[in-house]
Amino acid sequence: MPKRGAIELSLGFIVAVVFAVVLLSLAILWLQGIIGNIGGLTDDLTQQAQSKLQETFQSTQNNFAIWPDRYNLDRTRELKMSAGIKNDAEDGQNHQFIVNVIPAAASRAPCASGDINSCTGPGGKSLKEFMQDWASWDSEPGVVQINRVGYRTISVKVPANAVSGTYIFNVIACMDIFSYTECTPQTLNWGGSAQQLTVTVK
Numbered sequence: 001m002p003k004r005g006a007i008e009l010s011l012g013f014i015v016a017v018v019f020a021v022v023l024l025s026l027a028i029l030w031l032q033g034i035i036g037n038i039g040g041l042t043d044d045l046t047q048q049a050q051s052k053l054q055e056t057f058q059s060t061q062n063n064f065a066i067w068p069d070r071y072n073l074d075r076t077r078e079l080k081m082s083a084g085i086k087n088d089a090e091d092g093q094n095h096q097f098i099v100n101v102i103p104a105a106a107s108r109a110p111c112a113s114g115d116i117n118s119c120t121g122p123g124g125k126s127l128k129e130f131m132q133d134w135a136s137w138d139s140e141p142g143v144v145q146i147n148r149v150g151y152r153t154i155s156v157k158v159p160a161n162a163v164s165g166t167y168i169f170n171v172i173a174c175m176d177i178f179s180y181t182e183c184t185p186q187t188l189n190w191g192g193s194a195q196q197l198t199v200t201v202k
């Protein structure tokens with residue numbers, strides 16, 4: 001009888017362990033599903049962007065570019081992309097570079113005229129201020145070595161109260177300017193011209 005009881009106890013223990021392992025596996029799968037759904041709110045194209053930018057710099061004379069330059073986004077979704085800076089400075093030296101992202105235009109209501117400074121966005125802000133809140137980026141200056149490419153991550157997240165339409169941002173790069181607020185279309189000294197990022201909100 002003691003031996004039979006021990007066997008029954010062992011079988012009960014094994015069944016309990018198997019049951020616990022199955023429950024743990026189901027819990028892990030459930031958590032992965034939740035994390036996957038949360039992660040799915042961001043379209044992270046930074047790795048792909050850096051590859052595309054390398055191709056651009058190898059096949060053209062450009063020394064500043066972004067990728068992608070147009071993208072469709074649903075409300076509450078976020079795009080993570082890259083700007084690339086190729087340091088081909090004539091003096092052959094390493095330099096500090098900084099990037100700025102500036103709202104430029106909107107093609108549809110609430111700003112049918114396209115003047116984002118004069119029309120009002122949600123919450124009483126100007127549409128330019130409203131759009132500025134969408135964008136975040138590596139805004140600190142950083143050294144790019146001569147004949148090398150430096151990358152800056154840019155994120156655009158469309159808020160839930162955005163109106164459907166097309167929104168345009170100008171992305172600019174400046175050399176040896178140490179605050180992004182001082183890197184403006186007037187002080188632009190790298191890349192020739194602003195790179196336009198067009199975001200279409202569905």
